[in-house]
Amino acid sequence: MPLELDQIDLALLESLVKDGRKSFRQISREIKVSAPTVKLHYERLVNIGLIRGISIDLDLGKLETKTSTKLDHIKHQSLKNHKIKLDKGMLVKIKCDYCNGPTHSKPSILKVGDQERFFCCSSCKTLYKEKYRGRIESLSN
Numbered sequence: 068m069p070l071e072l073d074q075i076d077l078a079l080l081e082s083l084v085k086d087g088r089k090s091f092r093q094i095s096r097e098i099k100v101s102a103p104t105v106k107l108h109y110e111r112l113v114n115i116g117l118i119r120g121i122s123i124d125l126d127l128g129k130l131e132t133k134t135s136t137k138l139d140h141i142k143h144q145s146l147k148n149h150k151i152k153l154d155k156g157m158l159v160k161i162k163c164d165y166c167n168g169p170t171h172s173k174p175s176i177l178k179v180g181d182q183e184r185f186f187c188c189s190s191c192k193t194l195y196k197e198k199y200r201g202r203i204e205s206l207s208n
Contacts, residue, residue, distance in 0.1 A: 070115060075100055075108050080118075087121035131158040165191035165198075180206035 072080075078098035082089060091109065095102040112118045161170045164184040168191075175186040177196065186192040196203060 075104065076112060079105060079108050079112070083118075083121065129160045131160060161185045163187040163191050165195040179203055 075098065079094060082094045082097055089097075091102045091105045095105045098105070109118070161174060162168065163170055163174075163186050165186055168187050170185055170187045175189050175192045177184045177186065177192055179199075179202075184192075184195065186195065
């Protein structure tokens with residue numbers, strides 16, 4: 068007899084589709100049930116074979132090879148379709164989180180909560196901190 072998905076199962080699946088890296092606690096807050104309930108439903112969906120794994124979605128347009136060959140032409144497509152091998156030393160293009168300009172070899176970094184923000188210069192970092200002071204302070208507490 069088939070298993071009928073309930074509201075918690077559906078909400079859990081929708082949350083994982085948006086971002087498969089979320090913790091059970093993050094999902095529980097989002098769908099308003101306890102973390103143990105999320106874990107129970109997740110494990111049940113894995114055990115019945117509905118969830119086979121959580122995959123990664125790379126933006127290949129942000130990668131450059133060691134020789135600075137840009138991979139923009141294959142943005143948002145799979146590695147398998149283009150037979151690209153990820154190699155040590157590949158570069159990831161990072162945009163400044165304040166001005167959207169390119170960052171250089173050593174970007175200025177600001178850790179906010181559990182995420183890092185990258186800036187092209189210390190001026191952009193300072194302006195970002197001023198603009199989002201309230202949010203930064205609330206995440207620091």
